[in-house]
Amino acid sequence: xxxxxxxxxxxxxxxxxxxxxxxxxNGITRISSRELSEKMGFTASQIRQDLNCFGGFGQQGYGYxxxxxxxxxxxxxxxxxxxxxxxxxAGNLGRAIATHINFDARGCxxxxxxxxxxxxxxxxxxxxxxMHTDSLARFCKDNSPVVAILCIPKASxxxxxxxxxxxxxxxxxxxxHCDLKPTYNDIIVENVHLGDxxxxxxxxxxxxxxxxx
Ligand code: NAI
Numbered sequence: 457x458x459x460x461x462x463x464x465x466x467x468x469x470x471x472x473x474x475x476x477x478x479x480x481x482n483g484i485t486r487i488s489s490r491e492l493s494e495k496m497g498f499t500a501s502q503i504r505q506d507l508n509c510f511g512g513f514g515q516q517g518y519g520y521x522x523x524x525x526x527x528x529x530x531x532x533x534x535x536x537x538x539x540x541x542x543x544x545x546a547g548n549l550g551r552a553i554a555t556h557i558n559f560d561a562r563g564c565x566x567x568x569x570x571x572x573x574x575x576x577x578x579x580x581x582x583x584x585x586x587m588h589t590d591s592l593a594r595f596c597k598d599n600s601p602v603v604a605i606l607c608i609p610k611a612s613x614x615x616x617x618x619x620x621x622x623x624x625x626x627x628x629x630x631x632x633h634c635d636l637k638p639t640y641n642d643i644i645v646e647n648v649h650l651g652d653x654x655x656x657x658x659x660x661x662x663x664x665x666x667x668x669x
Contacts, residue, residue, distance in 0.1 A: 461509050468506055469529055471496065476526035488519035535563045539627075541603040542568040542595070544616055546576055546586045549631060550607035554581045564603055568595055572612075589616075596623035603627045610634040 475496055479487060489507075493500040507525070530536065541564040543554055550569070559566045569586050571577075576586045587595065595601075604625045606613055613632035620628075627644035630636055635647045 465506050465509050468498070469533055472506070473526065473529045473533060473535070476522055476529065479522045480526060484522055486519050486521055492520065533563065535561060537563045538565040539563055539603050540599060540601040541566050541605065542570060542592075542601045542625075543605040543607060544570050544589065544592075544620075545606065545608035545632075546571040546573075546579070546581060547607060550605075551581050553605060553607060553631070554584070567599060567601060570595075572608075592619070593623055596620075596625070600624060603629065605629045606632045608632050 475492070489500040489503045492498075493503050496503070498506075507520075538560065541559060543550055543566060546554070546569050550571075554566060554569055566582075566584065569581050569584050570589045570592055571586050572589045574588060577588050579586045602625065604617075604620050604627070606616065606628060608616060610633045613630065613634050614637060617625075617628060617630070617636050621640060621643060626642070628636060628646065630645060630647045633649065636645045
C-alpha cells in the first residue's frame with residue numbers, strides 16, 4: 457500500500473472495519489454513506505472522502521456493499537498478514553492483552569511471551585508458556601518476530617526496545633508509559649496511553665459540568 461494516505465484516515469480505518477463487521481454480523485449487506493455516517497458519527501462526506509482515498513468502493517444510488525468494503529479495508533489494514541508478535545512483560549496488563557486481544561483477526565500472531573521474573577518461567581498464558589528474557593535473542597534469531605508488545609515498566613522500556621530493534625523487531629505496540637525514542641529509522645511505534653483517553657473524556661465532562669469541583 458502507498459504511504460500517501462494521511463495518518464488520520466488510517467486511524468479511522470479500524471473503526472470502519474469494526475462497524476462493518478458488526479453490520480455483517482447483523483445480516484446487513486449494503487449501506488449508504490448517510491446511514492454509515494449516522495451509525496458512526498462521521499459526516500457522510502467525511503466517509504466518502506475517506507473511502508475515496510482507496511479508490512472509492514461505493515456506487516451512486518446503491519451505497520456500499522458491506523462485505524466487499526469490509527474485505528477491502530481489511531486488506532488495506534493487513535488483517536490477514538499474521539505478523540509474528542512477541543509480548544514482553546507478563547504482568548497484569550501483559551496477561552490481559554495476551555488473552556483478550558484477538559491477534560489473529562488483526563494482522564498479528566502471538567508466538568512468544570517473555571518476562572524477567574524467573575518465577576514466571578513456564579507459566580502458561582493461554583496456550584503460550586512464558587519464557588525468560590534471557591532467551592529473547594535466541595528466540596528472535598530462530599523465529600524472526602517483527603512486532604513486539606511492551607508491557608513492562610517505563611524504566612526498562614527504552615533499553616529493551618533498543619535490544620529488540622537489534623534482534624530484528626520492526627514495530628512496537630508500546631504500553632510502557634514512555635514514548636519510545638522517535639529516532640529509529642523504519643521502525644513503527646504505536647504508543648498507547650489509556651490515561652490519555654481517560655483525560656479526553658474528563659475534558660468532555662469538564663465542559664458538560666464546568667462548575668463541578
Ligand atoms: P505488573 O507489575 O503486573 O507487570 C509488569 C511485568 O513486567 C512483571 O511481570 C515484571 O516481572 C515484568 N518486567 C519488568 N521489567 C522487565 C524487563 N526488563 N523485561 C521483561 N519483563 C519485565 O504491571 P502491569 O500492571 O502489568 O503494567 C505494566 C506496565 O504497563 C506498567 O509500567 C504500567 O505502568 C503500564 N501500564 C500502561 C497502561 C497504558 O495505558 N499504557 C495501562 C496500564 C499499565
